[in-house]
Amino acid sequence: MSKKNVLLLFGGSGTEHEVSVVSSKYIEKNLLEIGLYNVIKVEIGQPKSKDKNFYLVNADGSRGESVELNFKRELVGPSFKQEIHYVVPCIHGPPGETGEIQTYLDLISLPYLGCGPEASLISFNKVTSKLWFNALDIPNTPFEFLTNIEDAPKAHRLFDKHGKVFVKAASQGSSVGCYQVFKKDELENALRNAFKYSEYVLVEKMVEARELEISTYEFEGKIHASVPGEINCPSSFYSYEEKYDPNSKTTTEVVAPGLSPEVVEKMRGYAIKAFKALKLRHLSRIDFFYTKDGEIFLNEINTFPGATPISMFPKMMENNGHPYIKFIGDIIKKDIL
Template sequence: MDKQTVVVLFGGRSSEHSISSATAGGVLQAIDRERYEVIPVGITREGAFVLEEDSPAKFALDAAHLPEVVDNGSRVLWPEPGGTRSLRVVQADGSTVDHGGIDVVLPILHGTHGEDGTIQGYFDTLEVPYAGGGVLDSALCMDKHFMKVVLESAGITVSPWVTVRRADWEQDAESLRARIDQLGLPVFVKPARAGSSVGVSKVSEPDELDGALEVAFAEDDKVLVETGIIGREIEVAILDTVDGVRASLPGEIVLTSRGFYDFEGKYLGGDGVDVVCPADLTDAQRTEIQQIGIRAFQAVDGRGLARVDMFLTAAGDLIVNELNTMPGFTPISMFPKCWVASGLSYGDLISELIEAGLRR
């Protein structure tokens, strides 16, 4: 069987640039080289598409030195619609190299300009197949406000929240503060359109709110303040396969001494948090979590994959926190861990995503 050519796209202009780059290291290491030819393309922090080294070690996740895409002077020329789907690269010396036809792009991008529907719309315009979420589900799930609105309309329980826009806060903070007070304490303050817990704060005292909002506003002009739900943090991985939408065995984030599952705990091996999969659940709980995960995925017109995060309260209620259409995908992340626990290896999971993109 002829190999298919996959462009692994990573980096990007968002604050999650380094996590995307680290994910690329894991993907480049595990992708099935007997099945796929790989062309690594990085996006610099300034937005330039460059041909990168096919080197997993270069993009290894290191807490002391987070990986990144550095401008090497090359520029990627994407195929034009209706053409041969040939990928060309203008090298630093000005010469152009034709890398041949590409079959599919695997965009392992997090945050704005990558996980929000913009790059998906770009490839739709170019008529280039790609893996992962589409324009609508990516845009909806990137904006936590509209994601909650859609989930609520589908009858899925979400945590109570107040959306705060910077301009409204500057003009009438007191009325917003009164609405936030009704949520009780603690609350979580988070940017509406960011991920990897960037800009997120836990507020346990009223005088902490203003500072938390400023941290979140540094990432986005729209911020959510959410009721702090007391319950187990459960996550389930969703995959769009040839046999239909599947849900993995659920996993659990167990906080032992950390206040919440923050950036350090997710990616840098910080103490105080354990990522456990499969979670210790009854058969009934497991089935209900999987069903709600699939319902949430379908409610946002999900494509490709998602990780659905929810809380399981002591009363047995399940409250969906959010969906991630390109969840953390490093080998230590919950999404691949849940699929490994469900019988799908990291390498086979990558193949599933690529094949789903090719089926479109």
């Protein structure tokens, strides 16, 4: 039986291009260890540029010729042509977590790992996701959203009510375009900066809370939610640099200490409820705040969580009894057959 060809897409046009490169190496390692697939790597675009072309990655890791994925489900270039049976869109941010890639793959009937286009777009946009949480009665932090800078009075009223707020570009990942605002005279500048990254801006109450994460995923036909892991960030703001800088002082714990069974089960319940209601598929990392007063707030959903050496998603999944290699093997096997 000949091996199936798996296209591993990575990179993208967003601010998380470099992180996607690291995640792709971990996923490639697992795919090769399964031993059933030929892995074809394609990098989208270039870091910090508007380049959105597809580039074949050579065996030595160097960037090769420009290629396209056509309607015949073939990856083709000037001197390359290969049928594709499955796609792993290892892209953090656009055009992966925003649903563009998935829309095209659905159009040409090519199976892929991860959420569909609508679930991806809903989850990536911080405004629409919070509107969904409210509709589902899943607790989240009080917020306002702005469609332009003229909506700034709404942000000022929220600040007056709560004393400090987070300003977030609605459609960015890894804390890009996010600002802590402790003084009212800093609010306007934060709003203008956030609008540079997104057409919509979220302003939400800042809470003093533990940052907890849950791996929520499908395995052997069932949705699983791990026990919460924890992010311990000494700067109190889990910025892009804190997440990925090798000199970061942030630490992680695969199992968050000191949580009661009741809190754990309530949090896992919210995670599974969101996974089902938003029609997520295969995998997600669902993040929460847990305050000293015992309040639980769903913070955000990551539809293609990082798979770098320091990423929590595969660690929490493995602690839950499901190694990443078995998870990805189970999903692809069922989707390809």
